[in-house]
Amino acid sequence: MNDALDRGSLQGNQRTYTIGELAKMFEVTPRTIRFYEQEGLVSPLRQGQKRIYRDKDRVRLKLTLRGKRLGFSLAEIREVVLMYDAMPGGDALQLKRLLEIIAEKRSELDRQLEDIRLMRLEMDHVVQRAQEALSQLGQQEKQEKQEQI
Amino acid sequence: MNDALDRGSLQGNQRTYTIGELAKMFEVTPRTIRFYEQEGLVSPLRQGQKRIYRDKDRVRLKLTLRGKRLGFSLAEIREVVLMYDAMPGGDALQLKRLLEIIAEKRSELDRQLEDIRLMRLEMDHVVQRAQEALSQLGQQEKQEKQEQI
DNA sequence: GACGACGTTTACGTAAACGTAAAGCCGCAT
């Protein structure tokens, strides 16, 4: 009855997802998503037993995975995400702490940019050397064929 | 007799280092460096029992740590580094494999650049919201003081 | 010649981030 495009449901004008849908969407296993919940990174609603994820949770998951790709630990990611959530109502101290953390992360990102730049340079060198070596081998091959005549 | 600037030794016109020197230099523990050796990432010479590191090893360590900061596993780093070392003498197949691996890593780096860009944007938004909330709190404070008069 | 700083090996411990297996509930298509 439902075709492949009709995934997820509509609840009170809010798009929702099952754990399996999100898992496929982000190419992780359901186990991973449950683990992230246990670590306080997503907080899906429940429909009886079943977890029911809203767009908010999908965004959380997206941010979490992006953080992971950048090498941040789940604990670090949670720290920022939870503070952000506590923002409307947080006191000045909390807000300043949040700004501090973000400043730290930002400088980490800057160091990463530099690391990427350097690593690219080195890769360029390696690629050059490898290609030279390859063309050398190509030449040698020709030589040997010539000698066979 | 030796002052602080006279670290390391000179062996056959080659600068060398002890494990402790390298450890301080890169802010890791000796244990970490020994572990990297066990994983085939550095191969120091031996002077009796003692490990003796050359510039080559220092560079290896530097590259390894840079890779780690970018979220690569030691196994991934080793793959590239070992192939690079086997380059002078590797056959065409090896060289092509090396180029393949590097191409993969490079595209990972590209995705990281994009991730960093996006994460920065989000951080900017968070910072803006936090600063607005802070100045709101500042205003409130003024208000309350006024009312006390 | 004892002491401290530094090095060594061996080996068990640990935190993070899941994987995997067992056992069971639920809706629904056959």
Next chain:
DNA sequence: ATGCGGCTTTACGTTTACGTAAACGTCGTC
């Protein structure tokens, strides 16, 4: 009604990247 796909919990297992402790060797120096 039964089997199947997908969801659930519980719990133990695994990999990576080291930490930590024990027990010992080797300098330089006081």
